[in-house]
Amino acid sequence: MGLAWQQGPLSAGPVGRFLVPEPLPERLLFAERLRRRMRVRFGGSWIADSDDVVLLHEPGRYPVAYFPAAAVTPGALEPTDRVTSHPDLGATAWFTVHGGGDRTAPRAAWQFVGLPDHAKDLADRVAFAWRPMDAFYEEDERIVGHAADPYHRIDVRRTSRRLEVRDGDRVIADTSRPLVLYESGFAPRWYVPRADVDPAALTEVGGQTFCPYKGLASYYDIGRRRRAAWSYREAWPEVRAVADLVSFEPDLIEVRLDGRRLALEPGQSVVPHGIDRGLDPDEILHQEGAPR
Secondary structure (H helix, E strand, O other), X not given: OOOOOOOOOOOOOOOOOOOOOOOXXXXXXXXXXXXXXXXXXXXXXXXXXXXXXXXXXXXXXXXXXXXXXXXXXXXXXXXXXXXXXXXOXXXXXXXXXXXXXXXXXXXXXXXXXXXXXXXXXXXXXXXEOOOOOOEEEEOOEEEOOOOXXXXXXXXXXXXXXXXXXXXXXXXXXXXXOOEEEEEOOOOOEEEEOHHHEOHHXXXXXXXXXXXXXXXXXXXXXXXXXXXXXXXXXXXXXXXXXXXXXXXXXXXXXXXXXXXXEOOOOOOOOOOOOOOOOOOOOHHHHOOOOOOO
């Protein structure tokens, strides 16, 4: 989740609500200084580099980084005749991006050229489409998936509560040392050490998914219950505590915490990708420079 994505407070389906007497507008956009140095690499060359990036949070989209036009390498942007209209921010001009080695990416960058007065924070700034670029960096660390959302937080906590997973009469997992992962906007997820899981109950299946905050998720069938469990076999360092542990989907398999059966809660469902792009596991598996 982020500020305006998934179940965030500025999204279309927030978990909570603003305690105000009048309803908020259906669409609220939020722009802020990122206060992180960001760089864009394309064709083996750096084409944008700035510590004055503005992050735009727009309902239903991942956050987007906007670079000062002056921070873009001269000659990297070629204007096109394509102009579209943003519903809130007006006319949008598109560019072909040029990088090293004569690489080009058509319509891979844009700039708002008809901004209303209240949105001047984005004036003279350029954004780059994520997928056509080779990579985006914060300082010297590559980031994958989308610009990091400062409102997305993950905390992992150890607990001695008893967690039991059953498929009918069969005990799939039984532990008194689960870890609980709290992720902004989502219901808690419970992770079980593999030593406390019956390995014969899990059948690994294809189709990994990618989370830019946790890494690659592998999935397991449990009997006829498809993709009822998952694991981040090599989780990102920030969530290393849950690496190779197993979590279970409470709407697909019986999961009990201290005897109470868990159910699908508001904020539990995950929207797999934004309307503007997908999150492809190949971003990690097959692209040079991905974090480990």
